[in-house]
Amino acid sequence: MKIDFYLRFHTRYGQSLAISGNHPSLGSNDPAQALPLQYLNPEFWYASIEVDTTAATSLHYHYVLTNEFGERVVDAEQHRIVAIGRKDSGHLVLVDTWNYAGEFENAFYTAPFRQVFFNSQKSPRLKNPKHYSHQFRVKAPLLPDQECVCLVGSGPALGEWDSANPVLLERSGDWWTVKLDVAPTDLPITYKYGIYNFKKGSFVRFEDGDNRTLYRHDEAGSITLLHDGFVRLPNTSWKGAGIAIPVFSLRSANSFGVGEFTDLKLLADWATGAGMKLIQLLPINDTSATFTYLDSYPYAAISAFALHPQYINLSKVAGKKGAAALKSLVKKQKQLNALTEIDYEEVMKYKMQVLRELYEAEGEEFSKDAEYTSFVSANGHWLKAYAVFSHLRDKFGTADFNQWKTNSVYNEAEIEKLISARSKTAKEIRFYYWVQYHLHLQLKDAVDYIHKKGIVVKGDIPIGIYRYSVDAWQAPELYHMDWQAGAPPDDFAIKGQNWGFPTYNWEKMQEDGFRWWKQRFEQMSNYFDAFRIDHILGFFRIWSIPLDAVEGILGRFIPALPVRHTEFGERGIWFDYDRYCRPYITDAVLDEVFGPLASRVRDEFLVPNSRGGYDLSPAFETQRQVEAWAASRAGDPETDTLKHGLYDLISNVLFFEEPGSNGTHYHFRISIESITSFRHLDEGLKARLRELYVDYFYRRQDGFWKHEALRKLPALKEATNMLICGEDLGMVPASVPSVMKDLGILSLEIQRMPKDPTTEFFHPRTAPYLSVVTPSTHDMSTIRGWWEEDRARTQRFFNTVLESHGTAPYFCEPWVNRAIVLQHLYAPAMWSIFQLQDLLGMSETLRRENPAEERINQPADPKHYWRYRMHLPLEGLIREKEFNTELREYIVNSGRG
Template sequence: MKIDFYIRFRTKFGESLAITGNLPVLGNQDVTQALPMEFLNEEFWHASIDLDPALLTKLHYQYVFTTDNGEVIKEEEKFRQIDLETINQKHIVLIDTWNHAGSFENAFYTAPFKEVFFTQKQNYKPKKAKGATHFFNVKAPLLQPNEVICLLGNTEPLNNWQTEAPIILEKNGDWWTTAVNLSDSAFPVVYKYGVFDTKQGIFVHFEEGENRTIHIADCTNRLTILHDGFTQLPNNTWKGAGIAIPVFSLRSNNSYGVGEFSDIKLLADWASNTGFKLIQLLPVNDTSATMTWQDSYPYAAISAFALHPIYINLSKVAGKRFASALKSALKKQKQLNSLPEVDYEEVMHYKMQALRELYTLDENAFLQEKEFKDFFGENASWLKSYAAFCLLRDKWGTSDFNKWKSHSVYNAEEVEKLASPKNKSSKEIRFWYFVQYHLHLQLKDAASYAHKKGLALKGDIPIGIYRYGVDAWVAPELYHMENQAGAPPDDFAVKGQNWGFPTYNWKRMQEDNFEWWRQRFHQMSNYFDAFRIDHILGFFRIWSIPLDAVEGILGRFVPALPVMVTELGEKGIWFDYERYCKPYITDAVLDQIFGELAETVKTQFLQPNENGRYNLKEGFDNQKKIEDYFSGLEETSDNNLLKNGLFDLVTNVLFFEEPGSNRKALHFRISIDNITSFQHLDEQTRAKLKELYIDYFYHRQDEFWKHEAMGKLPALKEATDMLICGEDLGMVPHSVPQVMQNLGILSLEIQRMPKNPATEFFHPSDAPYLSVITPSTHDMSTVRSWWEEDSIRTQRFFNTILESPGEAPAQCEAWVSRAIILQHLYSPAMWSIFQLQDLFGINETLRRDNPDEERINNPANPKHYWRYRMHIPLEQLIKETTFNEELRDYIIHSNR
């Protein structure tokens, strides 16, 4: 059997195409061994193979594009499949259309649309042609009920453009398909797809754009299969509204002082009745590292796979059989549930106590349940190590495995021994199986319930992993444990952010084609239809901070192309290593920072050097040493001034040296304008350095960082069917929007954080279609609280964005909140997603009195306690008819 491949694709000199697939000649899915294609003409590339059909029943294939700079890009189409068993001809001609990952239509073939929104099946069964010579395949994601795709053309088998009786296509998976006999037709054949209403029996309209053409005329002993991509219909008209809230913030009458997975069902009832289509949650993984309130931070999970026990519903675990065991806890439950905020430590204490009692009563009966066996079989790869980690964490009183007296280095065989029924530790191991199994059942049940209500669930993938968690214990080689991840300074954290996570060893992760990430996505897809990539900029470059630093401002982007010392020379700058790469400390600097305490600092923390300046003494020459010293002292205003001032001295440098470069390669410290080391240079040197600084941060890295992202994101996107949204906020490289658009990853647009530095506010009407738009996120103050932070800025927003004349109200009145919500609902973005607190703002009666109590996180405070709860239970919210009907009316009308 001969197979000819033709792909419609326009290229320029230096670019090429290839085919990968499930045949040795196609490289057996290995892109590096893909079959090269030949340039045929301005429209097509071509390749041909000979195949013994007895060796293969189904052909799977995909096209691969190589740019002129060697970048390899797979097309988005994953489902090109030819059933060879059903084909009698000896020659197959495949005429395909490249599927660009950035085409917005591809979003409609992700999990939320395929599994939740677009589940209606085609009831109309079209007639099938006999002796077909051509198979037509096309995609059309946005059809109305009773609408199907039809086909017409300039030849009799295609009904000579007569719309009274078009050829009706049949839905087959993602494709609309039909077979036609064109053996007696004159070529070229010109055709077009259209829309037909099966209920009314009428032709609705043709697709837009130019006619499609088939040039190959010979139909003898050959079958031509066309994959025509997407119909040229208005495919960007679908819009959805979503609700964003952490699980811990949910409040119901039956929960236990914190939101639970079972509460998602109540939220789904309310959201569905109000017209929403999506529920967005923060990470729900286990963060139980210290067993204190500090574990409330949801982005420091001790496992990227395990779910958090705090979200478990004890009554569902107990069932009718053990319901009596919970009676003694009812008083405590009522007390915790009445609290305005989450008492993390008390909730965890009582829930874990109750879970251990229920585990004892169960007597391992859960091990025999089919659902558990299925769960264990699917998740054993991470569950065993997680359970062993929890056992050892509790045994040694710390999650820092470096401090354990045994098993500090992970050994799979040792973990198997711990889990063996012959070992006394197996009882504790099985307890964690028990907890994770019930969490799985409850979240899976909540997700299924949401789907039945027409709602998709959107999860959240943190950019980092916890330094003292299972993932780092099991595979430390996947991470750079010697570094800390964070974020550079911004308006919310002027000294940057230090998250403490190790950075990823991407080179090592690429060696097994990102297997850890693939497992992570697979496990997450059990519950979620979409996810938000926290800090997607980290896939381009990460803000990497040394282990001895406390503040994020001491970080730099990794990887990054350094400034060479020779460049300084070319600019006429004399390079002085001690002056530029060591803390610049002079009497003037000390007086400016410490005032009356300057002499104390000189005698206690500094020593003079030969340059007439000062060096920090060895015991205080990094921020970690300084922090450790002051942690043992009383917290006074003078001590705080000394500690923070010493921190500033450590950061008073112009460059960081590239490790191993022998002082020849440098990286700028960020925000050099604000430090005295820069300000005390002469004007000419400052100007030359600033020119290099701007080039370093805003120009020279662009293509480099783009290449870094393209080495990761396409492979990760290919590994999942979930809809991917990226949190692209902060210091955004120029290449980020282009990469996200090309990959079809939805961007995040926030009204008060415009990406265009020339504008103060982002207007929702300017949102791209493939985006999520929101007035605030969990890392920000709510709209009402923000309104009162800066009255001058609020006034400008009031006059320009809300286009309201006169003086802005001092507080964010309900009509103002309503106007902001409506702006977002009517934006062209695919998704408008709102924090529940911002929605409450449109109702003077329902909303909270003090908007400052509604904030979830403050990134400027690394010790923030994540404990916000709804101020009314979900049961009451469901009954708030006036509020719900108003909201539903806005959502329905904005989506028309």
Template sequence: MSKVTFVVRFHTNYGQSLFITGKHPLFGGETAASALRMQYLNNDLWTLTIDVDKNALPKEGIVYNYMVQYEDGTVSYDWGSDKVLKTGDLASEEILIIDAWNFAGYFENAFYTEPFQNVLLKHRHKPAVPAPKTYTHTFRIKAPLLKKDETICLIGNDEKLGNWNEAAALLMERNDGDSFYSVRADLSRAHFPVVYKYCVFDTSAGRIVRYEDGNNRVLYDAFVKNKKTIVNDGFAVLPSTSWKGAGVAIPVFSLRAEQSCGVGEFSDIKLLVDWAKSVGLKLVQILPVNDTTATHTWTDSYPYAAISAFALHPMYLNLAKAAGEKHAQLVKDVEAERQRLNKLDAVDYEGVNNLKWRVIKQLYPLQQEEIFSSAGYKEYFELNKHWLVPYATFCYFRDKYNSADFNTWQTHKTYDAAEAAALLETGAGTFNDVAIHIYVQYLLHLQLKEAAEYAHQHGVIVKGDIPIGIYRFGVDAWQNPELYHMEMQAGAPPDDFAKTGQNWGFPTYNWEKMQEDDFTWWKQRFEQMSYYFDAFRIDHILGFFRIWSIPIDSVEGIMGHFEPAIPVHINEFYERNMWFDYARYCKPYITERLLNDTLGDQKEHVKYTFLNYDGFEKYQLKPEFSTQAKVENYFSWQQDSEHNRWLKKQLFSYLSNVLLFEVEGSQGQQFHFRFGIEETPSFKDLDPHLQYQLKQLYVNYFFERQDDFWMKKAMQKLPALKRATNMLVCGEDLGLVPRSVPEVMRQLGLLSLEIQRMPKDPNKQFFHPADAPYLSVVTPSSHDISTIRGWWEEDRNLSQQFFNDELGQWGLAPYFCDAWVNKAIVVQHLYSPAMWSIFQLQDILGCNRQIRRPNPHEERINVPADSKHYWRYRMHLTLEDLLKASAFNSEFSSMVKESGRA
């Protein structure tokens, strides 16, 4: 039995408390409620002593962390999994462990995530250092960015620390599996306090090449017989922003290879990796690859509307690899159709999926027995059955009832685990119809995992994408409807790219319910992502602070409000001496003048068909047209003509011509402001003084009262989710960004996304890559906006301003985006101080006049304002041809290398 004393250096204020927590009963089982409370020594030191039986410790040791509880009851954890209490540490009757708090926002933490530890920084020099026979102290330090022949050494004012003689400094070693360098020293005769410092030691030159920055370190301790001290000093104070990498982003479906089947496949990622490596890129980024098959039509091409947050899309299966030599004839039989699809300029979503399923259904009975009896499959199934069984049964019923809307099914409208298991029992008549979907998922798993491992072998990491929402008629909603607010729809408020906002149609999350089991569903998602990806992008990370929530009976995003949000109380109007007129503020404001201004000769027809006169030259829509959903339904039965589309849009605009939305259940006491009220005819018809008063309250509602509230909401979710994975995490923090977002991302060490055309400073027209923070990803474009070349032609005034102000060029900007202009923008991003510069492949190819696509407008991937957009962009040349483009590759490789990112 050893007496272990923990001391942590952490500055606290009055009312704050510190705890130790870990995944073991010794430390409370990693629940905040059962964490071990520490004792206060002073504002900078907290301590706790416990008795530990080393024979009771697991072989791998116990990972522990410190937790601070603030005055308001919220908690925050120190970061990392390198604080481990191991049997080997308990080498004496008394153990003192002195720890440094690891702030999650330290830059260095990024280098201890999976992509760096397993791929990018894997082959770092780790010299072996002989251990002394006797020792009293173990010193540990982390330094992730040492060069190949460098290690850390320890030097100080004691004889055993070299007495500041560089030739006698103690070399430190880093063992396999450790994140730190360590060394043991016998300080039994030292005069405490001991003063020391860590240094960088060049093993090839045999000398110290630099000392760490900052003040000397001081160790206050005393030698006691049968006592050993472990000093975990955190990070060496060395430059931590020197590492930079570049990457390429492209959806898997957009890849084109000579042997693919009209769409990119997981096996094609290998060719992309070959090209990335050849030009010095260290990362390939893809869009979500989850199964989106809801209707078996091209409308399923939207990759962010997955029917399962876990299942992979069957269209990414390489049939030839799946069939193997044994069943190659099945693939040869569809060779003509494969070639036809592969020659198309854009993806034929329905054609590709029909062909693949035709072959899959022939392969399944031939491979079923062999695969299902294999050890690899059995292991895969056990790890993933929590989502595999619901997914497979969902697909079975979707096809049986020709609909993914489980509310319309004749049976099984709610998920029942026992019934699903019965469908998969061997001998059941439904077995094969259900099990075929599990079979396909296993094949996809093998092919994507093989591609990821190939990337790692070539020094390239793979970055995935986690959509913020789930599909309304998908497995997740069917299996666990209580985790979502099915009566609401997620989206985004209006912006320059979508004037009436965006409605993604996804239900919003019931975060309170998710928190009850410590976000198990999210942690399972991250675990499954880690099979294949080293890093991932959180789509619309603002949704973890608040989501734009739209009622189910609305169509346009403009009808939404932020949720959660502190609403405006009716008393706030009275306090500002405003008379509150419910009908005027909360009902559609439709006047005779508005009808005259918007309808022309259609006015009488619209009044007769859709409106009721409300008195005083005002109208309301008839009950059968009182919501946008009702209007949408009416026009779905009418002829799809330009006139009807225009008329529907006008009726939508009338319904959105309100100033306030009443909070449901508030009995007329609480309200949310409609976004952009100053642009509404309703607002413009108010007297100037009332306009001013409303605008002041509007600004307070959107930009002042919510920030701290939203920050607390985010800190209830994001720290727990980030602790569940060691992947590198980037947040897509674009749009109407609350002031609290940058601070939360800084505290958690999350990489931000910086897009040149979407500056976060409202006073700037453009964001300059040179101003990017280190923990960020810079890019000139994304899949949701046009490419560099496409944007250049969209707004002549903007491109002219960019040409003069951002590129520093004189005179008139070229009408089309010349290759040198495209190249100059890419170079700006390569030389950014950001950790990562990631480019759409289209923007990289745009640097060269010979290799780029003739028409840049054929390269756009998505148009967010169009909810029915067909996602079908494909490369205009094959990956094999790109690999052979030696002149271009040499030119681009030089650009990457010269920027220091290769």
């Protein structure tokens, strides 16, 4: 069979196109071996192949654009599948339309819409003609149930533009399609798609835009398949509202001092009544590294795949058979459930103890369950290593595998020995299989229930992995273990953030096509329809901090184009290595930083240098050394002041030399205006360094960082059909919005963190459609908490954004909170998602008394205890009919219901 490809695409000079597919002529799905297309005319590119139909029954293919910068962009149409084994013709003509990933309609073919919102759309049933020359295929995702796509155009086959009797299309998978016999003498023809109400038998409307044209590409006896892209209809009409809350924050009568997967059903019951369409969660992976409150941090998982045992419901595990074993826990359960906040350590202590008792009581019965064995088999790539890791963590009392007496280096053969049936450790290791299996059952059951309610679930992918995790132990080559990931300074953490995670070795990950990421997405898709990429900026560049640093302020972006040593001279800057790259410490600096403690610092921590100032003594040259010293002097009332002052001295530098560059490449320390060393320079030198600083951070890197993102994000997006949202907050490179738009990744828009540096506040009415708007996130204070933080700022917000006259209320009264929520509901964004605290803030009777108790995280505190809980149970929230009805009316009236 001969197959001709015609692709509608307007390229720029330097761009080229190719076809990648499952046939050898198309490179057998290897993009590097894709078949080049030839430029035909300003409207079409062309290629042709011969296919043996006895060896293949279907052709799967997509188009690849290589731009003028050598970057590959893949056509977003993932469902170009053509049956070729039973065609009545030996010549197939495929006329395709390039699918730009940033088209809004593509979002409606992701998991939330396919599997939940649009999974029951109806269509008329058509009789296929015995003979046909053309098949028209087009997409229209937002049609109501009683409407279908129709076709009207010139020529007898298309009804001579009679909209009263249009050609109807039927739904087939993602496409609306119809087969017609178009006489060659009738070509070319012009046509338009329209909408027809097949229930009422009436024409509704034509699509927008100019008429379409079908030229003659065929030969006698050929069949032409037209993929016409999307029907040109309004594509921003669908909007939804959602609730964001960590699972651990849920409160119910039946849970055990912490939110559990089973509580998600109650949350769904409430969300349905309130008109919500989405539930957003924080990461739910196992963080059990120390079994202390430090494990409450949900972004430091010991496995990117394993679920957290704290979310298990013991009664569900025990069933009727083991119910008696839980009777002794009733008192403890009531005690933990009555607490205002989570007691993480107590919860984990009792849950793990009871789980082990239930496991022992069950014996080996569970291992004969076909569903259990299927789960173990499907998840073996992570489950085995996780279970052995957990066993060794318990055995040696630490998750730091570097300290283990055995198995500190991962060895697959050794792992297999430990889990083999004859091993003494096998039963203990299988305990973790068993726990993960029950967690999987409970979460899957909850998600299935949520879907039946017409609600989707959105997860969260942390940007990093925990340093002492299964992932780092199993494949350390995938990470840069000699760096710490974090974030540069911002209004919420003026010294930056140090998450302690190793950074990704993207080059190594790319070698196997990002296999680890694809496995991660596959596992997430068992439970989630959408996900939030935590700190998506990390795919462009990651804030990387040396291991000897404590504060994030000592980091720099990697990768980054450095300042070359020759640039200093070119800009009239005399480069003094000691002055710029070593901590600048003088008597004036010491007095400014330490005040009356300056003389003690001179005596205990410094040595004079030849430059008229001081150097840090060898025992205190790094922040880690200072941290260790402070830990040993915890009883000294001056220790904390000295520690943070010494941290400031160590970070009082202008440049970091790039390791291995032999003095040729340098990187700026961030926040130059706040550096004492910079402020002590003369004004002329400051002006020249300031110009170089702006160039380094805001000009030279942009194209480079864009290229870095396009190496990773397209491949990762192709690996999943979940709807992807990016957390694009912070110091955002200029290329980020365009890359996210081009890939169809939703942005995050927050009122108090505008993307436009010339404005103090973002107004939700200016949000792009492919975005999520929210008044606050888990890393921020709630609306009510923020209102009380800065009186002058609140007043400006009150007068400008709320457009209210006079003096702003001192406290965030319910009507103010309500006005802010409504601004977000009426935004043009696809999604408006709220923390529960911000919704309850609209009610004088339901809101918490103290807004400070509503905050989930303090990013500036790396040892923050994540223990926020709802102050009223879900059962009680469901019964609040007046509040729920009011909220539902707001959501429905805003077009999100």
